[in-house]
Amino acid sequence: MATDTSPAAPAAEPVVSMRNASLRFGDRLLWDGLDLDIAPGEFLAVLGPNGSGKTTMLRTLMGLQELSGGTVKIAGRPATRGSRQVGTIPQQRSFDDNTPLRARDLVALGIDGHKWGIRLKRKAMRRRVDELLELVGATSYAERPVGVLSGGEQQRLRAAQALADDPRLLLCDEPLLSLDLHHQQAISGLIHRQACDHGAAVVFVTHEINPILQYVDRVLYLAGGRFHIGTPGEVMRSEVLSELYGAPIEVFESNGRIVVVGMPETVTHANPQQRAHPLQGA
Amino acid sequence: MDLSEIWSTVFSFEDYAEILPLVSNSLIAGALLGLVGGMIGIFVMLRDMAFAVHGIAELSFAGAAFALLIGTNVVVGSLVGSVLASLLLGIMGAAAKDRNSIIGVLMPFGLGLGILFLALYQGRSANKFGLLTGQIVAVDTVQLGVLAVCSVIVMVALVAMWRPLTFISVDPAVAAARGIPAARLSVAFMVVLGLAVALSIQVVGALLVLALLITPAAAAIRVTSNPVLTVSLSVAFAMTSVVGGILLALAGSLPISPYVTTISFLIYLVCRLIAWRRDRVRHSEKMAAVAA
Numbered sequence: 001m002a003t004d005t006s007p008a009a010p011a012a013e014p015v016v017s018m019r020n021a022s023l024r025f026g027d028r029l030l031w032d033g034l035d036l037d038i039a040p041g042e043f044l045a046v047l048g049p050n051g052s053g054k055t056t057m058l059r060t061l062m063g064l065q066e067l068s069g070g071t072v073k074i075a076g077r078p079a080t081r082g083s084r085q086v087g088t089i090p091q092q093r094s095f096d097d098n099t100p101l102r103a104r105d106l107v108a109l110g111i112d113g114h115k116w117g118i119r120l121k122r123k124a125m126r127r128r129v130d131e132l133l134e135l136v137g138a139t140s141y142a143e144r145p146v147g148v149l150s151g152g153e154q155q156r157l158r159a160a161q162a163l164a165d166d167p168r169l170l171l172c173d174e175p176l177l178s179l180d181l182h183h184q185q186a187i188s189g190l191i192h193r194q195a196c197d198h199g200a201a202v203v204f205v206t207h208e209i210n211p212i213l214q215y216v217d218r219v220l221y222l223a224g225g226r227f228h229i230g231t232p233g234e235v236m237r238s239e240v241l242s243e244l245y246g247a248p249i250e251v252f253e254s255n256g257r258i259v260v261v262g263m264p265e266t267v268t269h270a271n272p273q274q275r276a277h278p279l280q281g282a
Numbered sequence: 283m284d285l286s287e288i289w290s291t292v293f294s295f296e297d298y299a300e301i302l303p304l305v306s307n308s309l310i311a312g313a314l315l316g317l318v319g320g321m322i323g324i325f326v327m328l329r330d331m332a333f334a335v336h337g338i339a340e341l342s343f344a345g346a347a348f349a350l351l352i353g354t355n356v357v358v359g360s361l362v363g364s365v366l367a368s369l370l371l372g373i374m375g376a377a378a379k380d381r382n383s384i385i386g387v388l389m390p391f392g393l394g395l396g397i398l399f400l401a402l403y404q405g406r407s408a409n410k411f412g413l414l415t416g417q418i419v420a421v422d423t424v425q426l427g428v429l430a431v432c433s434v435i436v437m438v439a440l441v442a443m444w445r446p447l448t449f450i451s452v453d454p455a456v457a458a459a460r461g462i463p464a465a466r467l468s469v470a471f472m473v474v475l476g477l478a479v480a481l482s483i484q485v486v487g488a489l490l491v492l493a494l495l496i497t498p499a500a501a502a503i504r505v506t507s508n509p510v511l512t513v514s515l516s517v518a519f520a521m522t523s524v525v526g527g528i529l530l531a532l533a534g535s536l537p538i539s540p541y542v543t544t545i546s547f548l549i550y551l552v553c554r555l556i557a558w559r560r561d562r563v564r565h566s567e568k569m570a571a572v573a574a
């Protein structure tokens with residue numbers, strides 16, 4: 001299974017490679033001049049305020065959003081939608097109450113939902129789904145309708161879906177949202193294991209770095225049309241964040257946790273008409 | 283008319299044995315439509331398209347009325363009307379919000395056109411009424427052929443699209459990431475839906491298609507979330523409604539649609555009741571567990 005297990009092995013071809021990438025909507029600049037290589041087994045955290053372009057960045061990696069300039073390659077090829085090598089946990093959105101699917105059906109869709117026709121190999125699928133449910137601790141609610149599951153329970157199913165295909169690149173958009181502490185650790189541990197055991201590159205969007213601090217190799221911090229890349233120690237510093245936000249910010253370390261103080265309410269943008277992303281969860 | 287007279291008009295079984303063989307075509311047509319309606323209803327529910335079904339039905343009615351006026355095949359007229367309407371909706375109204383306003387605009391226009399054509403029509407008035415409220419009493423072999431072919435097309439298309447269509451309907455974000463061509467699938471589904479609506483109109487009429495395309499699926503979704511069971515129940519409910527409705531209406535002089543809609547409504551009520559009782563039991567078990 002595990003082909004290349006040493007994280008960030010220097011010779012390995014990068015899973016993600018962005019060159020001079022820029023993205024703007026109208027006169028609203030999200031980022032510009034972004035050069036980024038993500039190696040197999042590397043765990044990249046993406047941080048930044050609401051509307052800074054974290055979700056949009058993942059969409060470019062999925063081939064759902066064209067760059068305004070520059071290139072983005074996945075495993076040496078231009079990013080295309082529907083790549084089987086990419087697994088995603090989308091930003092949270094809950095299911096309709098009356099959705100006629102059980103937890104296990106949702107996970108099964110994550111495995112073969114793109115195929116035509118109806119499912120024929122039901123037994124094999126059932127086994128695979130059971131494994132995945134076990135992995136994310138969802139066995140106990142496998143038969144319950146997805147619509148009645150709590151936000152965190154649904155989120156764990158998302159994780160199972162994303163891991164289903166043993167992806168080379170795992171894109172996670174705030175996957176820990178609405179998880180309790182125990183499950184935050186369990187799910188981030190699972191995602192990390194996909195990186196270190198299976199050599200997947202992980203892009204992990206989050207507002208809260210502490211639960212994953214032990215796994216993070218590098219941080220990409222987006223804010224106000226600018227960005228900063230580096231190890232957590234390099235990026236999570238008072239000077240760097242103050243410069244990104246254009247406001248005085250203090251970063252402290254205590255007990256291995258990073259505490260950021262003085263975050264401005266809003267970030268100034270090229271275009272002040274910033275609006276919340278429609279898909280954004282509560 | 284006193285009550286007992288009404289009763290015997292509504293439920294009359296005179297000469298039943300003689301009539302039954304004459305309507306075997308209608309029964310087959312009804313069973314086919316039940317199958318189609320039960321299957322597609324699941325997606326109408328999943329995609330929240332009840333209003334679209336209603337809108338397509340009115341345009342389909344206009345098409346049928348036009349066919350009646352110029353003396354061509356009514357089934358074909360209704361097919362043309364509803365496929366045009368659903369293509370229009372599929373292409374123009376991708377977002378649910380747009381779609382609803384477009385339907386709101388199209389529906390009265392279609393209904394108005396249909397009424398105009400019917401007013402111009404000189405033939406038997408039973409035919410006119412039938413388009414709106416249903417008729418199936420005399421399906422001839424040619425019509426049955428058209429119905430059967432269209433039903434098979436709808437079913438084959440649905441089975442082919444089943445998984446990806448479910449995926450884009452319940453989980454659009456992940457489905458998009460998986461590269462499922464959501465826009466094209468949605469248009470394809472609209473065309474299939476148009477066919478199904480046109481077929482249903484032949485039985486229950488333009489005003490009552492929802493009884494065939496929504497109610498059975500809505501009832502099934504109430505009682506289970508197992509996908510296979512949901513489809514099976516939905517189909518069973520729809521078939522029971524249509525075939526049961528035809529059998530009850532046979533000997534009387536009333537149109538079949540009130541029978542069909544009533545059966546399907548009763549099934550829905552029963553399902554809601556079952557769901558309500560089950561939820562109450564679950565709730566009280568939970569409470570007991572908390573108390574213990």
Ligand SMILES: Nc1ncnc2c1ncn2[C@@H]1O[C@H](COP(=O)(O)OP(=O)(O)OP(=O)(O)O)[C@@H](O)[C@H]1O
Nearest residue numbers: 025049050051052053054055056057274275277280
């Ligand atoms: N297709 C689009 N057209 C125009 N603007 C867009 C489009 N997609 C995203 N945007 C804008 O780009 C900005 C970045 O959005 P994005 O969803 O990437 O933010 P985010 O960093 O994920 O924020 P959050 O933390 O709230 O999830 C937002 O202001 C959004 O309105």
Ligand SMILES: [Mg+2]
Nearest residue numbers: 054055091277
């Ligand atoms: Mg986002």
